[in-house]
Amino acid sequence: MSILADKNTRLIVQGITGREGEFHSRQMLEYGTNLVGGVTPGRGGQKAVDGRVPVFNTVKEAVKETGANATVIYVPAAFAPDAVREAADAGIPLIVCITEGVPALDMVATYEFVKLKGSRLIGPNCPGLLTPGEAKLGIIPGSIAKPGPVGVVSKSGTLTYEAVDALTRIGLGQTSIVGIGGDPIIGTNFIDVLAMFQADPATEAIVLIGEIGGNAEQDAAAFIKENVTKPVVSFIAGQSAPPGKRMGHAGAIIGAGGEGTAQEKIAALEAVGAKVAKLPTDIAKLVAESLGK
Amino acid sequence: MKLHEYQARDIVARYGIPVTGGGVAATAEEVQKVAEQIGGPVAVKAQVHVGGRGKAGGIKLANTPAEAFDAGKAILGMDIKGLTVEKVLVAEAITFEKEIYLGVILDRATKRVVLIASSEGGVEIEEVAKTNPDAIIKLAADPLLGLQPYQAQELAYSIGLTDAKQARQFASIATGLYRAFVENDAELAEINPLVVLPNGQLQALDSKIVLDDSGLFRHTEVAGMRDIAGEPESEIKARENGLTFIKLDGNIGCMVNGAGLAMATMDVVNLFGGEPANFLDIGGGANAQKVAAALDIILDDPNVKVVMVNIFGGITRCDEVAKGIVEAQKIIKRQVPMVVRLVGTNEEEGQRILADASLTPASTLADAAQKAVDIAKQ
Numbered sequence: 001m002s003i004l005a006d007k008n009t010r011l012i013v014q015g016i017t018g019r020e021g022e023f024h025s026r027q028m029l030e031y032g033t034n035l036v037g038g039v040t041p042g043r044g045g046q047k048a049v050d051g052r053v054p055v056f057n058t059v060k061e062a063v064k065e066t067g068a069n070a071t072v073i074y075v076p077a078a079f080a081p082d083a084v085r086e087a088a089d090a091g092i093p094l095i096v097c098i099t100e101g102v103p104a105l106d107m108v109a110t111y112e113f114v115k116l117k118g119s120r121l122i123g124p125n126c127p128g129l130l131t132p133g134e135a136k137l138g139i140i141p142g143s144i145a146k147p148g149p150v151g152v153v154s155k156s157g158t159l160t161y162e163a164v165d166a167l168t169r170i171g172l173g174q175t176s177i178v179g180i181g182g183d184p185i186i187g188t189n190f191i192d193v194l195a196m197f198q199a200d201p202a203t204e205a206i207v208l209i210g211e212i213g214g215n216a217e218q219d220a221a222a223f224i225k226e227n228v229t230k231p232v233v234s235f236i237a238g239q240s241a242p243p244g245k246r247m248g249h250a251g252a253i254i255g256a257g258g259e260g261t262a263q264e265k266i267a268a269l270e271a272v273g274a275k276v277a278k279l280p281t282d283i284a285k286l287v288a289e290s291l292g293k
Numbered sequence: 294m295k296l297h298e299y300q301a302r303d304i305v306a307r308y309g310i311p312v313t314g315g316g317v318a319a320t321a322e323e324v325q326k327v328a329e330q331i332g333g334p335v336a337v338k339a340q341v342h343v344g345g346r347g348k349a350g351g352i353k354l355a356n357t358p359a360e361a362f363d364a365g366k367a368i369l370g371m372d373i374k375g376l377t378v379e380k381v382l383v384a385e386a387i388t389f390e391k392e393i394y395l396g397v398i399l400d401r402a403t404k405r406v407v408l409i410a411s412s413e414g415g416v417e418i419e420e421v422a423k424t425n426p427d428a429i430i431k432l433a434a435d436p437l438l439g440l441q442p443y444q445a446q447e448l449a450y451s452i453g454l455t456d457a458k459q460a461r462q463f464a465s466i467a468t469g470l471y472r473a474f475v476e477n478d479a480e481l482a483e484i485n486p487l488v489v490l491p492n493g494q495l496q497a498l499d500s501k502i503v504l505d506d507s508g509l510f511r512h513t514e515v516a517g518m519r520d521i522a523g524e525p526e527s528e529i530k531a532r533e534n535g536l537t538f539i540k541l542d543g544n545i546g547c548m549v550n551g552a553g554l555a556m557a558t559m560d561v562v563n564l565f566g567g568e569p570a571n572f573l574d575i576g577g578g579a580n581a582q583k584v585a586a587a588l589d590i591i592l593d594d595p596n597v598k599v600v601m602v603n604i605f606g607g608i609t610r611c612d613e614v615a616k617g618i619v620e621a622q623k624i625i626k627r628q629v630p631m632v633v634r635l636v637g638t639n640e641e642e643g644q645r646i647l648a649d650a651s652l653t654p655a656s657t658l659a660d661a662a663q664k665a666v667d668i669a670k671q
Contacts, residue, residue: 077507078511101507102507103478103505103511104478104480104508105399105478105505107404108399108404108405108406108436109437111404111436112404113437127607139607139608141606141607141638144637154553155553156551156552156553157551157553157607158549158550158551158553158554158605159553159554159556160553161605162554162557162605162658182552184399184401184480185401185404209553211552211553215401215402216401216402235557237554237556238560240556240559240560240562240563241556241572242539242541245539247539247552247555247556247572248537248551248555248556249552249553250506251401252552278564279658279659280554280557280561281657
């Protein structure tokens, strides 16, 4: 079992003929993802990725011809919000936006529009998701993951790879790995994914990787208290970050009033029984302990 | 990107918000000149990107142009929390009866643009939130329609403006500030205080705008307002090279791919008793040239005694990073010990390239941090 995507997911890629889009489409195909098409306006009728993937001019056309039910977006920041809206309007239920640097205000109306259309957006500014052995929607390296009982949800990219790699090395595979992104306004929050992992019978433990800024981790802690019975292991990045500085991710900033620190997030998570690792590589050890392995 | 008060004032004025007259000055002579033009008492206000300038002596009142000259002389060049005052705003000093707070923010939790108003203006809104949270009114603009006129009216009455004319003016100011926020891709727009003059009219006395860096590409005119004074040279150089760099006070230089991992690397260095000299994210898919530029920026800091490289290759290829390190070692001004941890995509190739370079390899993040801290303490 898994959440959000599996081997039956019919995926298209928006921006498939771009440098990033084509590179990662090839990786997704090699992983065995059911990649059925791509979209680049003006390139309809061509084939991308060494002639293996049909290209369409619009998402509606791609959906009609391929029956796609998920999309990954690699288009530049200035055009990404429109690409998300196009996918939602075409009725695609799962939209993953990898693009970094999308103006935050654009996501306000975009999020609302996606919600009204009944779709789910993951990202922007995220590594996407991976269901080991079944489907890769984004840029998470497939080689570090393997199927197993741990659900992983994270705001970060490479820090997630670090945690997943450590899990795999001690023999703990993953149900699904979801990168929700580090921007201030994102389509899917920790609590949305926590609810999915809690409902997924194959997931036995959950890893939550957060960082400074906002209070999504505190919201997650409140949600865990009421709704999550599976063990949760966490890591919060930015314990040594100075206030008022944006640490790479648009959302990773401690406010002028000292809000959004790692310390307050760690305290909130520990208060509801989550184990918080000091080192990112300790996450795997704590998960093993929680599962009695 | 933070704007100065005078820049924010000029922007909000364009949206029909009444602001205090006056001009910017960089010398005491200019301060006097502006004061003469105003022809009455003035406030001389330091323009620096730091809070608490009033308490630090960065705001002075002057009754005459001569006094304004003295105030300018005192404030210009002064140091406020590590920043030198290069410019002052010379503004008409006005008397008022009441101070109101009005702000617009992007609320992450509700994913909406939220207006915040309070009858308790003139102090930091975070302070009011602690002492009298009921005095803060929040209102979310409709995400698809934007702020509606009835919403702006609701906000006016909710903070106790009962006079119809005053409420109308407040609603118009709130609408103007909302538009300034949205049309400039801001992440914060604030008027504090918004004062009630003796004649009942409202006027913005101090404005603040912070822009979303991701939106700057479509606002070339405001992007040009960036004030690099007070920004460390290394951060400016990093931005020009497409790197995210933040200078810190320690002596262990850090080069990492990915923001989350870069933060975690700093945390682990701290955990092992070391002090990071910087935050540096080389980004996804960095090539050799970018890596060399990153190393160059790290070594510009004379405090750096050791450089720790932590790469978990996904899109970023370890061989490219290794090439960058070798390239950089040929051209850098000074040699410092390097601890390198390279794992992930093309790891073996990366290790091979680095085999001849004189550096300390590390297998895990903890191992790398321990080795770097040991070298830094020697």
